[in-house]
Amino acid sequence: MVQNGQITFYTHMYSPNCHRVHIALEEVKADYTPVTVNLMEKPEWYNQKVNPITGKIPAITYGGPKHAPEVPSGEATSLIESMVIVEFLGELFPAANLVPRDPLLRAKARIFTSVVETKLLEGLRSHFFMGGPASELIAAFEALQALLPPAGGFAVGEWSTADIAAAPYLVRILMLLKHDIGKYPVGEGKKTMEVLRGPKFARIMQYVEDAKAWPSFRATWDEAATLEIWKTNPAIQRN
Numbered sequence: 001m002v003q004n005g006q007i008t009f010y011t012h013m014y015s016p017n018c019h020r021v022h023i024a025l026e027e028v029k030a031d032y033t034p035v036t037v038n039l040m041e042k043p044e045w046y047n048q049k050v051n052p053i054t055g056k057i058p059a060i061t062y063g064g065p066k067h068a069p070e071v072p073s074g075e076a077t078s079l080i081e082s083m084v085i086v087e088f089l090g091e092l093f094p095a096a097n098l099v100p101r102d103p104l105l106r107a108k109a110r111i112f113t114s115v116v117e118t119k120l121l122e123g124l125r126s127h128f129f130m131g132g133p134a135s136e137l138i139a140a141f142e143a144l145q146a147l148l149p150p151a152g153g154f155a156v157g158e159w160s161t162a163d164i165a166a167a168p169y170l171v172r173i174l175m176l177l178k179h180d181i182g183k184y185p186v187g188e189g190k191k192t193m194e195v196l197r198g199p200k201f202a203r204i205m206q207y208v209e210d211a212k213a214w215p216s217f218r219a220t221w222d223e224a225a226t227l228e229i230w231k232t233n234p235a236i237q238r239n
């Protein structure tokens with residue numbers, strides 16, 4: 001299948017989940033219209049017309065002619081959940097090879113994604129948003145590292161949905177630690193960075209560097225601008 005109709009992409013640079021979809025759209029070279037949704041003052045039309053199920057971003061509308069962001073056409077279907085959209089785009093544009101064709105590699109990509117969705121997101125929530133110890137986060141890095149091919153390459157060898165699931169979170173986590181941003185005690189971010197820069201984590205840190213160098217990632221990642229947004233994110237400010 002190929003793109004058959006417009007794609008409108010509802011997004012915000014802050015969001016790692018939106019970043020996933022952005023990478024996939026670039027990777028498959030889709031023709032799409034980005035629309036920034038202000039999370040601080042989410043417009044009513046977004047919940048009513050685009051994502052009445054959860055109200056969260058990202059979302060895309062797919063199909064029919066181009067439409068105004070707040071009025072999806074009757075021919076457009078709304079899709080939500082970042083990894084559902086990423087897999088959808090991978091299947092719509094099979095030539096981009098985002099969804100591994102080999103069933104075993106596809107299963108491995110989904111296992112890697114599941115570890116991101118559970119362990120890594122839990123570690124992020126507990127450390128940055130609740131001020132808990134870094135141990136869960138460090139354990140998540142360890143778990144992901146153990147799944148990487150030891151000699152190099154991406155999560156299942158070639159760049160895939162698994163890397164799109166992980167990289168937007170990993171780069172934001174490292175960015176926040178480097179700048180000591182989060183609810184944990186002052187100075188803890190730099191200490192955790194020292195641990196992650198040690199020899200034990202060399203493989204996953206190399207993986208993050210490789211992801212940052214991947215063209216669709218590079219085209220969608222602006223660390224300085226993203227840092228400015230996270231610096232003022234009220235949900236992770238110390239009291």
Ligand SMILES: N[C@@H](CCC(=O)N[C@@H](CS)C(=O)NCC(=O)O)C(=O)O
Pocket residue numbers: 015016017018039042055056057058080081082083
């Ligand atoms: N599981 C969803 C999570 C989406 C999500 O949590 N989106 C956040 C931004 S990263 C959001 O919309 N937050 C604003 C809100 O909840 O109103 C996905 O993968 O797309």
